[in-house]
Every structure is written in structure tokens, then in C-alpha cells.
Amino acid sequence: MKFKGVDFWPHHIRLPIMQFRFVASGISVAIAVLAAALLMTKGLNFGIDFKGGSLFEVRQTSGPLDIAKLRDKLGGLGLGDVQIQGLDIPGEALIRVELQKSEPGDKAEKAQQAVEQKVRGALGDGFEFRRTEIVGPAVSGELKEAGIIAVLCAVVGILFYIWFRFEWQFGVAAILALVHDITITLGVFALIGLDFGLSEVAALLTLAGYSINDTVVVFDRIRENLRRYKKMPLVELMNQSINETLSRTVVTSGTTFVAVLALYVFGTEVIRGFSFAMLFGILIGTWSSIFVATPFLLWIGVKRDWSGEPTAAAAAAKARP
Numbered sequence: 001m002k003f004k005g006v007d008f009w010p011h012h013i014r015l016p017i018m019q020f021r022f023v024a025s026g027i028s029v030a031i032a033v034l035a036a037a038l039l040m041t042k043g044l045n046f047g048i049d050f051k052g053g054s055l056f057e058v059r060q061t062s063g064p065l066d067i068a069k070l071r072d073k074l075g076g077l078g079l080g081d082v083q084i085q086g087l088d089i090p091g092e093a094l095i096r097v098e099l100q101k102s103e104p105g106d107k108a109e110k111a112q113q114a115v116e117q118k119v120r121g122a123l124g125d126g127f128e129f130r131r132t133e134i135v136g137p138a139v140s141g142e143l144k145e146a147g148i149i150a151v152l153c154a155v156v157g158i159l160f161y162i163w164f165r166f167e168w169q170f171g172v173a174a175i176l177a178l179v180h181d182i183t184i185t186l187g188v189f190a191l192i193g194l195d196f197g198l199s200e201v202a203a204l205l206t207l208a209g210y211s212i213n214d215t216v217v218v219f220d221r222i223r224e225n226l227r228r229y230k231k232m233p234l235v236e237l238m239n240q241s242i243n244e245t246l247s248r249t250v251v252t253s254g255t256t257f258v259a260v261l262a263l264y265v266f267g268t269e270v271i272r273g274f275s276f277a278m279l280f281g282i283l284i285g286t287w288s289s290i291f292v293a294t295p296f297l298l299w300i301g302v303k304r305d306w307s308g309e310p311t312a313a314a315a316a317a318k319a320r321p
Contacts (some may be wrong), residue, residue, distance in 0.1 A: 020291070
């Protein structure tokens with residue numbers, strides 16, 4: 001017996017998506033501007049990777065964890081800013097210690113190693129160190145520079161890929177939608193104050209690839225319909241193209257969201273920032289593929305004869321003496 005899949009999507013329905021392009025794009029641009037303002041004023045809460053310092057994930061081996069008592073123990077060590085965060089798992093906590101100033105001629109890494117010894121001594125044998133990260137100022141600066149270069153290279157590479165596959169109008173519209181996605185995601189990180197480190201940069205790069213994949217599917221259908229419907233108004237053509245790919249966009253985004261949600265709920269603190277960035281990125285990337293990328297393409301302008309096939313009017317004009 002052959003099992004047939006269930007198709008629950010109402011393919012006969014044509015939603016008037018492009019009719020709401022002004023409202024949807026206006027909301028998106030306003031949120032992106034607000035996110036950019038948050039990034040410039042509040043900024044990102046850079047983690048140990050980019051700021052330097054020490055991070056310890058500890059677990060108390062016996063009894064409940066008392067965060068206040070833990071702060072008292074570490075507050076008197078003279079280590080500067082010490083942040084303690086309780087985790088979802090009972091008895092576990094994250095301890096962050098700011099980058100220590102080193103004496104002239106001494107290595108900063110040696111000062112950070114001394115921090116680990118002090119923390120271990122203050123906590124005693126009742127705590128198990130499950131994770132230890134120590135990043136010096138030179139390494140953190142290199143990591144920050146490498147992260148910025150990675151994101152910029154990804155954006156430029158995507159621009160040239162879309163430009164090569166379609167036309168420059170498609171490439172510009174796709175990059176504008178991608179910048180919209182990344183800016184809003186970073187703005188949410190700045191608003192909430194979540195740690196932003198290398199894993200979150202990896203999430204942004206993954207988000208860029210995922211978002212552009214959805215956008216390419218819509219653009220590819222627009223290209224096919226431009227060849228198929230020579231006289232259909234562009235607004236109607238683009239609305240039909242979005243509707244024809246809407247089931248694929250929603251179902252793919254939904255299944256991916258469920259998978260990443262499981263990582264966020266059941267995963268450890270190490271991947272919590274990555275999972276959150278992916279969850280929010282899937283939502284905003286799906287929104288931009290439907291309501292942002294195509295309206296931007298319409299406003300930039302796309303040629304009806306972009307494929308190089310001459311229209312009847314152009315051929316007749318060319319044949320005239």
C-alpha cells in the first residue's frame with residue numbers, strides 16, 4: 001500500500017499580499033531604524049569572545065545554589081565586575097569576570113589565569129567547574145575583527161551571486177532585505193542585553209543563508225512569470241509569484257522553527273544565544289521574504305524583458321527603417 005502525503009495548504013487561495021506592501025514595508029523600515037538606533041546608543045552586550053575576560057560554568061555538588069552567597073564569596077576578591085547568572089538546571093551558574101589589567105611587561109593571559117585560581121580557591125571543593133573560557137585582549141580584538149569581516153564577506157558574496165543569477169535589481173533588493181533581517185536581529189540582542197559572541201555570529205551567517213534561500217525561491221518564480229505573462233501588471237505578477245511559493249516558505253520555516261525551538265528549550269546555556277538568534281531570525285527572515293524583498297524589487301524597478309528576449313513592440317521598432 002502506497003502512502004500519500006497530506007497536502008493541507010489551500011493552494012486555490014490568492015492572498016492580496018502586495019496590497020499591504022506600503023504598510024508592511026513601512027513597519028519593517030521603522031523597526032529596522034529603531035534597531036539601528038539601539039545599536040548606536042545602547043550597543044551590543046559583547047561576550048567573553050569579543051570583550052575579553054573569564055567565564056566559568058559551575059555546578060554545586062551538594063545542596064541548593066545560593067546566588068547571593070556566591071556573590072559575597074567572589075565580590076571580595078578584588079576582580080572588578082563579576083556577574084553571576086543562575087541557569088535553568090538547578091545548582092548551576094555562569095560566572096563572568098571582566099578583563100583584568102596587567103602590569104607593564106606582564107602578559108594579560110597570566111592575569112586571567114590568576115583569576116581562575118582565585119575563583120576556584122574561593123568556591124572550594126563544593127563546586128564542579130563544567131566549563132572554563134579565558135580570552136585575552138589581543139585574541140578578543142582579533143575575533144571581533146574576524147566576525148565583522150565574515151559577515152561583510154557573506155553579504156557581498158550573496159550580492160554577487162544574486163546579481164550573476166538574476167539581474168542587479170534582484171541583487172540589491174535581496175541585500176536590502178538581508179540587511180533588514182540582520183539589523184533587526186542585532187537590535188533585539190541590544191534591547192534584551194543577551195551576550196553576543198562567536199556563536200551568535202555563526203547564527204547570523206546561518207540566518208543570512210537561510211533568509212536568502214527563501215528570497216531566491218520567490219525571485220526565481222518572479223523570473224519564470226515574467227517570461228510567462230508578458231502583459232500582466234507587475235504588482236499582480238509579483239503577488240501571484242509570492243502566493244505560488246507561500247506554501248513552501250511557510251512549511252519550511254515552520255519545520256525549521258520547531259527544530260530550533262527544541263534546541264532552545266532543551267539545549268544548554270552554551271547554545272542558548274545561537275538558538276535564540278536562529279529562532280528570531282527565522283521569523284524575521286520569513287517576514288522579509290514575503291513582505292520586504294519583493295516590494296523593494298518593485299520599487300527599484302525590474303525590466304519586463306530582462307531575460308534578453310525582445311518583446312513584439314521592441315522587435316517591430318527595430319525592424320522599422
